[in-house]
Amino acid sequence: MKICFITLGDIKSIATMKRALGMANPLQALGWDVSIIALDSEENRSRISIECNENVQVHYYKDCSAKEEVAIKTRLVNQICPDFIYFCSFSFRNRIIKSKLKHKPKILIEHSELASSIPDNKGPKKIALRLLEYYSVYYADGLLCASRYLEREYHKMARQLMKKRLPILYSPYAFNNDVIDAARILQQELNERYKNNTVLLYMGTMTRNYGLFTMLQAVEQVTKQKPDIKLLLLGRGRHLEEAKTYVQQHGLEPYVEFKGYTPENELSSYFDRADAFISPLNDTVQDWARCPSKIYMYIPFRKPIFTSKIGEPKEIFGDDGHYFNTNQPDTLSKLIAALADGRLQKTDVNIDEHSWDQRAVDFTNWISAQYAVRFAAAGSEVFS
Template sequence: MKICFITTGDIKNIATAKRALGMANPLVDLGWNVSILMEDTEENRHRVSMECSNKVKVYYFPHCSAFQEIKAKNKLIKEIDPDFIYICAFVTRNTVGIGHRCKKLVEHSELQSGIPDMKGLRKIHAYINEYFSILYSDALLNASKYLQDVFKKRAKRILKGSMPMLYFPYAYSDGVMKVMEIDRNEPEYSKYKGRKIFVFLGSVVRGYGAFTMIEAMKKVKDKHPEALLLMLGRGGSYQEACDYVKEHKLDDNIFLPGFISEEDISMYFSLTDFFVSPMNDTVQDWARCPSKLYMYLPYRKPIITCKIGEPYNVLGKEGYYYEPSSSEGLANKMMELLENGKTSINVDPLKHEWKFRSGEFDRWIKYVSF
């Protein structure tokens, strides 16, 4: 069978293409003919070279207007003639393949209408787009249990209650997330000797807990000066966070290196003692699937997060949980880990690898009656 993944934008800014790159090789190994449509950017080409074998056919289109992008994608779909197209994010630029014989699979990884800042006409537009995805598609794949429940209810409302849906979380790639042996006595790592390291990877924005982590570390550092928080990534609050860390003399306990290339992530993750994955008690966070959570799993280190949505579904009793948005609660959990000597968790990472997810998809697609 032939499948074509439809993506948009630069993976550096729009992470939904990770699904296509992660599933491409495993699906090829399962006998699929796999194509990916991607915008022609330096980072996209780099990531394809890292993750995809030459058996995966990647078609690049130039950066252009939405209308031109849709036109370019439709032309490629006609040329490829897939049995399925997999829409990695249901946005205007990805509403393609209408009139083609292929089955349209739409993935939802977040609920736009549930974003707190989404108000007025923008919120109405988000609702319309979400309902339209049900009418447009032949099947939905939902990256969280919350999304699965929401779209099942909505499909029933518009008399499509029998349409196929799959609960389909994110995963990690074993070809990218490599566990390394790090010796802090080596010169290149000696600055971390004697430190206890917490790592966060993601967008440095208030809504994703950037300042909850910073405020927590302010509380932790006086009792545990050896604690170090590495906040890896950029985002709308990045410069504000850097200025705050400098102003409050937190430089020795918080490091914000900015964007981290995919090749360097394994080093930081192998170096760390604990991971942090902040969540908020909002519809947005209940619905979203934090892809970084799955990237943490192969390192088997304790993860501090909240009993919200996917993190709790994945970690269960193995997680370290604090009350959402509480810097004091986060600080207490950080100190608990610093003091109790816990060094690992018992969650099987292989059940959250793209190879495993691709097998689930392969079995589901063969079982589904469209």
Template sequence: MLADNRVIMQPKICFVTTGDIRVNATAKRALGMARPLDGLGWKVAVVLEDTAENRHRAALECGDATELVFFRQHSATDEIRTKSAIVARLHPDVLYISAPVVRNMVAAPRGCRRVVEHSELASHNADVHGLMWLKVMAMELWSIVQADALVCASRYLMDIFGRRAHRMLCRTPRLYLPYAYNTAVCHPMVIDRTTVADGRYAGRWICCYMGSLTDNYGALTMTDAIDRLRSSHPEVLLILMGRGDAEDEVRRRIRERGMERHIMLTGYVSEEEIDFYFSLADAFISPMHDTPQDWARCPSKLYMYLPYDRPIVTCRVGEPLATLGDKGVYYQSGDDDDMAHQIGKLIDSGATRLGIDASRHTWQARAEVFDRWIRKETGLCE
């Protein structure tokens, strides 16, 4: 049980993260919720690996009141030891573990409550086998036993960990809390396409994707869909933002099929550049696969698209379906022909707006839900 009838005037929370945010997205919630939680009366600390991108993102998203503690990259054992020493010094009331991985097996000080977040289901990843599968499954089960509460980033994870906890005779409280977007980063702007970039975007119908360029995340499906679509809709332009192991294959297909006019790769895009590209968009694409892995994950970029109020092309899978409902533009998972068909219909329809209240999906809104849950529903910090 979380409740211990303590009265805490200004509760302290410490987020423990691992890795560089460019390749490990689990620090996004810590950075996104830090400033809102501070405004809700919390004293917030975030523990991060000392990388240039982590420092940059923390400076961009966190307020002056947030205590940022950086550690150097170590072996797993040394990282656990270093983090445990930091947490012992900070002695928070709530220790928030950003992901159930070995490097986050941090000792909690006496009286500190441990919250563990699940944002994916590694044990259901088709690429995880043998000893690695045993390791990730052990960590997932460990979180149920060791945590005082769980935060799940998708409804699928809520169901999975609810059933697992029941089988393990654990009554660990759970909170459904998807990702969100930061209003300090995402604020739409008006762009005159005839004047920017020498007019290269004028007269184009632009769809944007931001994320990993991997086959699992739909990079090849998008490439092939645009190849199918460009003859009937020569104005289409797909902007792919990000890097990944399918990038070379995407470039090869573009080159061999002569699609340079229809697909643009930007590489990594900084937070400061997001507004420009997203404000150019006529639509966004959020590819998903009908697999346990994609039902479980919460695609963080989906929420960053919302404030730009443009149609989103995705699949009836997981969090995109839960978030967009009947407002989404859906194609059959993995089917580049159907993706092309749905994008073509969208272009022909002239639809320009998504029509979803983006304010419900800010980090401020998520922090308020978390704050109420911790303070009232679980009994902590009452």
């Protein structure tokens, strides 16, 4: 049984390729023949070479116009002839021309956010994105939703479009075992540098909307009593320079470090050294709908995760999570103080439930049930 993941852009700026990379090897172990279509970029090639074995067929395309990209992807699908096409995201340029296909594969589309709900998307753009969300329901033979909110939203859209029986699978992001097993190339250096610190780590986009200034204000509050705190910020974003100015103006240089984009092979060292992770979420449709993939990367390191009691964190941790309100920095500073004092209660999570291996099993079982495909053993399948 062949599956072809169709991805969009460079993974440094568009992270939706993560599912293709995470599930490729586990799906092969379950009997799938896996292909990936990806933009030819240095980071994509690096990540694919690290996470995918040599049996995964990768087809690269050069950066080009949207029209050319759609045509190239259509030609590649005709060349691969997969039984299932899996769009890791769906957009005006990440699609194919169905009328030009030489065969009729099942088309699966993943949704990891509700783009029409993002505040920056206004007016005609918001309308166009909402129409695209509905069009994906019409276009697809099945959907995968990375959050419970999206699962409910797309079931509603399917009913409105008279596609009540459209198969929809709830499938959040997950972690890759390779991240846990990766060599800690910076471990000794980080352990020495932060040997006297309580280290907090945030990895993501540096924007106000993602809680950047909530974290800075919380650190500012707590360091008056806990001067050993160190906040490491990994990533880039449009409010990065503004945040650096805030740190300078408020004398937070001893407590906050901006690390910028961090290569994948260094992440395990930072995760291992961190005493806690921060993943801010706002009580908005945008954050209820999106799947915070970083949380799943943090889970296997068994450290406290400071986040918000909405959306996917609530699904994962229930009432036992370490939650704060992004509009009230003091709620985060209290968690940080409790961590520094050793007063924080441990949250137990079954990490095996959140691996890409498990997601691949769940996906394969769903495919078997919905599309009458039975995987008898690795490398074989039968239709029933």
